[in-house]
Amino acid sequence: MDARHMKIKAAEAALAHVEDGMRLGIGTGSTAEEFIRLLAEKVADGFRIEGVPTSERTARLCLDLGIPLRSLDELPELDLTIDGADEVDSNLNLIKGGGGALLREKIVASSSARMIVIADESKVVDTLGAFKLPIEINPFGQKATLIAIEKTAARLGLAGDLTLRSSGDGLFETDGGHLIVDASFGRIPDADALARELNGLPGVVEHGLFIGMASLAIIAGEAGARVMTSARST
Numbered sequence: 019m020d021a022r023h024m025k026i027k028a029a030e031a032a033l034a035h036v037e038d039g040m041r042l043g044i045g046t047g048s049t050a051e052e053f054i055r056l057l058a059e060k061v062a063d064g065f066r067i068e069g070v071p072t073s074e075r076t077a078r079l080c081l082d083l084g085i086p087l088r089s090l091d092e093l094p095e096l097d098l099t100i101d102g103a104d105e106v107d108s109n110l111n112l113i114k115g116g117g118g119a120l121l122r123e124k125i126v127a128s129s130s131a132r133m134i135v136i137a138d139e140s141k142v143v144d145t146l147g148a149f150k151l152p153i154e155i156n157p158f159g160q161k162a163t164l165i166a167i168e169k170t171a172a173r174l175g176l177a178g179d180l181t182l183r184s185s186g187d188g189l190f191e192t193d194g195g196h197l198i199v200d201a202s203f204g205r206i207p208d209a210d211a212l213a214r215e216l217n218g219l220p221g222v223v224e225h226g227l228f229i230g231m232a233s234l235a236i237i238a239g240e241a242g243a244r245v246m247t248s249a250r251s252t
């Protein structure tokens with residue numbers, strides 16, 4: 019099974035958790051897009067949901083495919099969010115933000131009663147951090163914020179390159195007009211502590227550590243899709 023088919027398998031399994039009438043947070047990325055395509059087929063068959071997109075890119079695809087959308091201000095309490103991830107550990111802690119949508123993804127997921135992560139086996143890790151951690155920062159004082167992130171990480175024993183993400187000729191800009199720093203720490207043994215410390219830095223708008231937010235993960239591999247629950251809850 020190739021990577022795309024694994025994403026479709028995960029998306030199909032996630033669709034079974036979506037009920038008629040749900041208020042649904044809709045994620046960003048290639049796996050989320052497979053889910054959106056399947057959801058659109060159900061909507062075309064008469065299934066009723068109201069979706070809140072986690073990015074402009076997701077909004078455009080949903081609108082193209084006829085999925086009814088509302089803003090989070092119109093629907094501030096959601097039943098379920100389905101989204102992809104860059105890494106998933108056994109406690110269902112995540113790294114997200116590879117697509118640069120982590121701020122809206124986190125706001126939408128935290129406004130949802132449940133979050134289901136969809137991914138292929140390549141995203142499952144023992145320890146978060148091999149994927150560069152995306153950190154969304156305010157453009158104002160970006161050098162000072164980079165220094166603050168570096169010092170904060172060092173206090174936790176973490177080091178690595180901090181690179182401002184680029185796009186075309188310039189810097190990548192998020193839907194909120196912010197920048198993304200990709201932090202290559204390699205291994206983040208205490209993701210919870212790093213998340214808390216980053217939250218305390220004024221120039222940091224948000225970071226891609228999603229701690230304790232996912233209710234379950236649907237992981238697709240060669241043998242099909244399996245459900246992963248948090249090792250902490252078992």
Ligand SMILES: O=C(CO)[C@H](O)[C@H](O)COP(=O)(O)O
Pocket residue numbers: 045046047048049050101102103104113114115116117118119120123
């Ligand atoms: O967090 C995200 C976007 O900000 C994505 O969900 C994450 O990058 C996974 O994307 P893909 O399904 O394309 O691997």
